[in-house]
Structures are given as structure tokens and as C-alpha cells.
């Protein structure tokens with residue numbers, strides 16, 4: 064059995080929805096489908112979820128939201144008509160309009176995009192519609208109750224052999240609708256795959272998988288054929304946006320692989336995400352990076368002989384409720400790399416706090432770093448990988464300010480000046496993947 068999730072761009076209009084239905088029908092194993100709300104049809108378009116949230120905001124302020132509401136209703140009615148369905152959603156639209164007038168919550172409003180779309184897609188496929196409100200359980204504070212949810216989904220899936228489930232929302236114990244954070248339909252899909260013990264979780268989107276590097280920087284970046292969950296986490300943390308962060312655990316903990324597929328090119332192999340995947344020694348899987356980092360550099364003669372030095376520096380940051388990224392150190396120097404947004408406005412407190420805590424010879428903050436993560440299970444125990452990486456940077460004339468290798472040996476992080484970020488990313492990529500002629 065395969066669980067498929069279709070994202071907003073795969074559901075944007077009747078044409079896309081029909082293509083998605085063809086994909087589902089092409090394999091009998093695709094028995095459970097999770098859908099997002101219709102997304103943008105073109106660059107300047109608005110996502111249904113955003114349209115709903117606009118209506119909600121206007122409704123709460125007792126403003127006239129009829130223009131936004133008509134736009135919303137028209138989009139769904141057009142989809143239903145273009146698909147040639149006999150589906151009467153009039154009563155549901157009236158209920159939504161009334162709820163918005165009565166000051167419906169943002170979660171309730173936002174959830175209706177998935178609700179209507181799942182009703183439509185279920186009707187098109189001839190599958191049962193299962194309301195996520197009864198299946199996805201949150202606590203009073205809005206935290207997902209994973210075991211409860213998986214149990215409920217498993218129960219429902221036993222009774223319904225083919226079903227469409229709206230993504231993104233569920234309900235709290237009092238019955239009120241609660242949503243995940245944006246992009247949360249990925250999580251619903253993952254939970255359904257876990258509950259149904261799926262062989263595969265297919266995540267259908269508008270790209271043919273995960274690219275090895277940001278295509279805005281490396282224009283011809285190749286698709287990653289296979290990536291492990293652990294590598295994906297490293298890449299996502301450093302900015303590669305693929306799946307909702309919480310969508311990995313329900314399937315990774317059960318060894319269910321995820322495939323990222325392209326609705327517009329269904330026969331492309333996409334990217335397979337699994338616990339393990341074969342690879343060649345000395346290769347890399349992907350590169351990701353971000354600008355906007357700062358470093359607190361602390362120098363003190365004979366620092367390494369002073370027990371508790373590092374702890375005292377870090378406790379200053381802890382007291383200021385700051386989280387750090389990397390901690391490279393030398394004999395008499397210690398640097399803490401963190402996001403500049405963490406540091407902003409707290410500079411004086413940081414400097415005076417460290418001054419008082421460890422009496423350094425010098426402490427100063429430097430902004431303007433970019434961090435780049437080079438990730439690959441093929442780097443583990445492969446002599447020469449780091450040499451290639453750094454020779455790529457050296458050939459491009461880029462100075463490396465910081466190096467950090469995780470103990471898992473699947474990532475090397477380099478810190479460079481922000482101005483060198485794009486060139487550094489490209490240089491590393493080219494060192495491993497030559498230009499295709």
C-alpha cells in the first residue's frame with residue numbers, strides 16, 4: 064500500500080487535479096491520498112489557505128469580507144464545474160461564511176481549504192472522504208498526540224480501503240479545529256503512512272525531487288537520487304526546504320521510505336528518502352547553506368588549563384536564552400557561532416556577561432558569516448573528501464573562517480564571509496560534480 068500526498072501546486076486547478084487523479088489511478092496500491100488546499104496557479108496568484116486567513120482576519124474585525132469570500136467560493140466552484148462533478152458544497156460554504164462572520168478561529172478558517180479540496184478529490188476518485196477532524200488529535204495546547212492519531216487513523220483505514228484525507232488539520236479534545244504549522248499536510252501524509260504501515264509514502268509536488276544545491280546559486284544542480292533521513296535533516300537544517308520538519312519522524316521511525324515526486328513529470332524517478340541507501344565512497348549527497356551568522360570570539364592565555372571555561376561562556380548565553388550552532392576552539396581561543404538574529408540587541412549583555420564570567424584577554428563579536436554544510440554518507444571513512452572540498456575553495460580564492468565536522472562524519476560545515484557565500488557553494492559543487500557538456 065502506498066500513501067500519496069499532493070501539495071498545493073499539484074492541486075491548484077482542475078487540470079492539475081485531473082493529472083493527480085491519473086497518478087492515483089495508475090497504481091492500485093495508491094489507496095490513501097492526503098491533499099493540501101489548492102495553491103497558486105501562477106506567480107501572482109493567492110493560495111486558498113491565504114485567502115481563507117484573509118477572510119478570517121476581516122471577519123474578526125467585523126469588516127466586509129465578501130469580496131475575498133466570493134473569490135474563494137468561485138475558485139472551488141470552478142474546480143467542481145471543470146471536473147464535471149455533481150457535488151453540492153453550498154451548505155458547507157454557507158456554514159463557513161456564517162462561522163467567519165461569528166469570528167471563527169484562524170485554524171478553523173485555514174483548515175477549510177484542505178477540507179473542501181479533499182471532498183472534491185474523493186468525489187473525483189470515487190474514494191471515501193475521511194475528515195481529519197476525527198482522526199488527527201492535538202492536545203489543548205495544540206501539540207500533536209501522535210500515538211492517539213496513529214491509532215485512530217489505523218482504525219479508520221481498516222474500515223475504508225480507499226480514502227482521501229484532508230491534510231494540515233485535526234482537532235483538540237474539545238472538538239475545536241487545530242492545524243499544524245504551514246505546510247503541515249506533509250505531516251498528515253506521514254502519519255497516515257505510519258498508521259497504514261505503508262510500503263512507501265509518496266510526496267507529490269512540483270519539483271522532480273531534492274536538488275543537490277540551491278538552484279538559484281547552482282543553476283544546473285542535479286537531483287539527489289537517494290538521501291538518508293539523517294542527511295535530509297542536516298540539509299534541511301541548513302536551509303534546504305523540502306518537507307515539513309515534523310513529517311520525517313512518523314515514517315523514519317518505522318523504516319517507511321518517502322519518495323519526492325513531480326506531478327508534472329510523474330515518470331521522473333524523483334528522490335528517495337530512506338534509512339539507508341547505497342552510494343559511492345568519496346561522493347557527496349548535497350550542499351546547503353545560509354547567511355546571517357555571527358561569531359563571539361573569546362581569547363585568553365592558558366584557556367585550556369582553566370576547567371569550566373567553556374561551560375561558563377555557554378552559561379552566559381543560556382541565561383540570555385540564546386541557542387548556538389557551532390563551537391570551534393583552539394588552545395587559547397574559543398568561538399561560538401550563532402545566528403545573527405539571536406545576537407542582535409544583546410551585544411552589550413553578551414560581552415559584559417562573558418567578561419564577568421571568564422575574565423578573557425579579549426572578547427568580540429563579528430557579524431557577516433555564512434555557513435555551508437556539505438553533506439554525504441559517502442564522505443564517511445573516505446580519505447580525501449575534505450581535501451577535495453578545501454582545494455575547491457582554495458582554487459576559487461575563498462578564505463575559510465571556520466571548519467566543523469560532525470562526529471557522524473556525514474557533514475562538514477565551513478564558515479565563510481557572506482560575500483563569498485555563492486561562490487563558495489558553486490566552487491564546492493563543481494569540485495564534486497563537473498559541468499556537464
Ligand code: ASP
Pocket residue numbers: 070071099100110112113176230231244245246247248249
Ligand atoms: N495549505 C496549508 C499551507 O498552505 C498546508 C499545506 O499546504 O500543507 O500551508
